Amino acid sequence: MGGGLAGLTTAYLLRQRHPVLFDLRPRFGGNARGERWMGTDFSIGSAYVMTPDPGSFVHRLYHRLGLHLVKRSSMPPDPVEIAGQVAQGFWQGAGLSPAEQAAFQRYAAVVTDMAENHYPEIPLSSDPVAAAAVLEMDTTNFEADLQQRMGMPLPPLLAAAIQAYFHSSFGAGMQEISAASGWNFVAAEEYGRWVFPGGNAALARALWQKLHHVELTSLPSNAPPMLRAGCRVVDVRRDNQRMRVTWVDAAGATQTLRAKTVVMAGSKHVAKHVLHDIAALDPPKYEAMQRVNTSAYLVANVLLTAPVALDFYDIFLVHNAAYPMDPVACELNSRPADVLNGNYARVQNLPRSVLSFYWPLPWASARFALILNDPYTTWAQRLVPHVLDTLSMLGVSASAVRQVRISRWGHAMPIAAPNFIADGVPQELLRPFQQRVFFVNQDNWALPAVENTLEDARSVAAEVNAFLG
Numbered sequence: 001m002g003g004g005l006a007g008l009t010t011a012y013l014l015r016q017r018h019p020v021l022f023d024l025r026p027r028f029g030g031n032a033r034g035e036r037w038m039g040t041d042f043s044i045g046s047a048y049v050m051t052p053d054p055g056s057f058v059h060r061l062y063h064r065l066g067l068h069l070v071k072r073s074s075m076p077p078d079p080v081e082i083a084g085q086v087a088q089g090f091w092q093g094a095g096l097s098p099a100e101q102a103a104f105q106r107y108a109a110v111v112t113d114m115a116e117n118h119y120p121e122i123p124l125s126s127d128p129v130a131a132a133a134v135l136e137m138d139t140t141n142f143e144a145d146l147q148q149r150m151g152m153p154l155p156p157l158l159a160a161a162i163q164a165y166f167h168s169s170f171g172a173g174m175q176e177i178s179a180a181s182g183w184n185f186v187a188a189e190e191y192g193r194w195v196f197p198g199g200n201a202a203l204a205r206a207l208w209q210k211l212h213h214v215e216l217t218s219l220p221s222n223a224p225p226m227l228r229a230g231c232r233v234v235d236v237r238r239d240n241q242r243m244r245v246t247w248v249d250a251a252g253a254t255q256t257l258r259a260k261t262v263v264m265a266g267s268k269h270v271a272k273h274v275l276h277d278i279a280a281l282d283p284p285k286y287e288a289m290q291r292v293n294t295s296a297y298l299v300a301n302v303l304l305t306a307p308v309a310l311d312f313y314d315i316f317l318v319h320n321a322a323y324p325m326d327p328v329a330c331e332l333n334s335r336p337a338d339v340l341n342g343n344y345a346r347v348q349n350l351p352r353s354v355l356s357f358y359w360p361l362p363w364a365s366a367r368f369a370l371i372l373n374d375p376y377t378t379w380a381q382r383l384v385p386h387v388l389d390t391l392s393m394l395g396v397s398a399s400a401v402r403q404v405r406i407s408r409w410g411h412a413m414p415i416a417a418p419n420f421i422a423d424g425v426p427q428e429l430l431r432p433f434q435q436r437v438f439f440v441n442q443d444n445w446a447l448p449a450v451e452n453t454l455e456d457a458r459s460v461a462a463e464v465n466a467f468l469g
C-alpha cells in the first residue's frame with residue numbers, strides 16, 4: 001500500500017514475486033513527483049539525493065536504474081541571498097566583524113569534523129559503538145549540540161542561514177530537530193548532491209518503468225495489473241492465514257483481495273486507520289505511530305520563457321538577520337526558504353527555465369491554512385513579491401513568467417524530533433504486525449530523506465522474501 005519511493009523500491013526489489021502496488025493518486029511517486037513543460041522536467045516535491053557512497057546499496061540501485069548517466073552534481077556551499085543580492089563570501093562571514101567571522105570558521109570546522117569523524121548513520125549501523133553514539137546524539141536538539149561543539153553562540157546571520165536550511169530540509173527549525181538527524185543531513189551535504197532531470201521524480205519513474213516492464217512481459221495479458229494507481233486502500237485485516245486488503249478503485253467501487261503479506265508504504269497517520277483494530281491488537285505499535293508528527297509544505301514552480309544566466313542549484317532566501325526563527329515568527333512571516341533551479345540537470349540548452357520555490361510551513365496548524373479560504377489565490381498572492389524579488393535578483397524580467405504552478409503537501413515531512421530514535425520508536429514502527437504486515441516509509445525514522453527510505457525498503461524486501469520462503 002503506497003507507491004511513493006518506499007513502496008516503489010520495495011515492489012522493485014520483490015518484482016519476481018509480482019506484487020500488487022496501490023496508490024491513491026492517479027500517478028505513482030508520492031512526494032517524489034514531477035511535471036514536464038515543453039521538454040523540461042521539473043520536480044513538484046522531493047528534489048535531490050545525497051552523493052551516494054561508492055559501492056553502497058543506494059549507489060548500486062541508482063546505477064542499476066541508469067540514474068548515474070543523467071545526474072548532475074551540486075557541490076557546497078549553497079549561495080545565500082542577503083538584502084536582495086546573492087551574497088559573495090557569505091560562508092566566510094564577508095563584511096561581518098572579526099568575532100562573527102571566527103564563528104563562521106568554527107562552524108565550517110565543526111561540519112567537516114562531523115562529516116569525516118562522527119557521521120551519524122540512520123538507519124542505525126549494525127556496529128554497536130556507532131549506534132550508541134547516534135542514540136546519545138539523538139537526545140539533544142541540533143542547535144544546542146552545534147553551539148556546544150562550536151564552543152560559542154551562533155551569530156544571527158549564520159543562525160538564520162542554518163535555520164533556512166532546516167526549514168527547507170526538515171520542515172522544522174534546528175531547535176525542534178534532533179542533533180543525530182540534523183547532522184545526518186548537514187554533514188552529508190559536505191559531499192554534495194546528485195540532481196536528476198525532474199528531481200527525485202526521475203527515480204520514481206525509473207522504478208515504475210522497471211515494474212511496468214515486468215507487468216508487460218511476465219504476466220498473462222488477461223492478468224489483473226500489478227500497478228494500480230487511483231486505488232485507495234481503506235482496510236487491511238487478518239483473514240485466516242492471509243491478509244485481506246480492501247480498496248476503493250478509480251471508479252469508486254470497493255474491492256478486496258487476499259494476500260500472503262502486506263507492506264504498508266504509506267505514512268503512519270494513514271496506516272494506523274487502515275490496519276483493522278491495531279490500537280487494541282498491538283498497543284505499543286499504535287503508540288509508536290502516534291509519535292509521528294508531520295509538517296506541511298508548499299512548492300511553487302515558476303515557468304519562465306527566458307533563460308536564467310546564473311548557474312546555481314539552490315539559493316537560500318535569508319534576506320537579513322530577522323529571518324523567522326521559531327514557529328510563531330514563521331506563522332506571522334511565512335515565506336519561501338529557498339529557490340531551486342528546476343532545470344539544473346536538463347541536458348538540452350533551451351531558452352526556458354523553471355524556478356522552484358520551496359516554502360516550508362513549520363508550525364503545527366499550517367496544514368489547515370493550505371485548505372482554507374480559497375487557498376490557491378491566497379498563497380499565490382503571498383508568493384508574488386517573493387517571485388518578483390528573486391527575478392529581479394537573477395536579472396530576469398517579470399514578463400518572462402509563463403505560469404506559476406502551486407503544489408500543496410499537507411503531511412509533507414515527518415518531524416525528526418529529539419528522542420524519537422533514542423526512545424526506540426523506529427524499532428516499534430519497523431516491527432511487523434500480525435507477522436504478515438511490514439512497514440516502509442520515510443516516517444520509520446522520522447527522517448524526510450530518500451536514503452533511509454531506500455535502505456528500509458531493502459531490509460523489508462529481505463524480510464518479506466524470508467517470510468515467503
Ligand SMILES: Cc1cc2nc3c(=O)[nH]c(=O)nc-3n(C[C@H](O)[C@H](O)[C@H](O)COP(=O)(O)OP(=O)(O)OC[C@H]3O[C@@H](n4cnc5c(N)ncnc54)[C@H](O)[C@@H]3O)c2cc1C
Pocket residue numbers: 001002003004005006007022023024025028029030031032044045046047048049200231232233234265266267270274297298299409412413440441442443448449450451453
Ligand atoms: C516538498 C518536499 C520536498 C522534499 N525534498 C526532498 C529532497 O530533496 N531529498 C530527499 O531525500 N527527500 C525529500 N523529501 C522527502 C521525501 O518525502 C522522501 O525522500 C521520500 O520521497 C518519501 O517517500 P515515501 O514513499 O516514504 O513516502 P511518500 O512519498 O509520502 O509516499 C507514500 C505514498 O502512499 C500513498 N498512500 C497514502 N495512503 C494511501 C492509501 N490509503 N492507499 C493507497 N496509497 C496511499 C500516497 O499517495 C503516497 O504516494 C521532500 C518531501 C517534500 C514533501
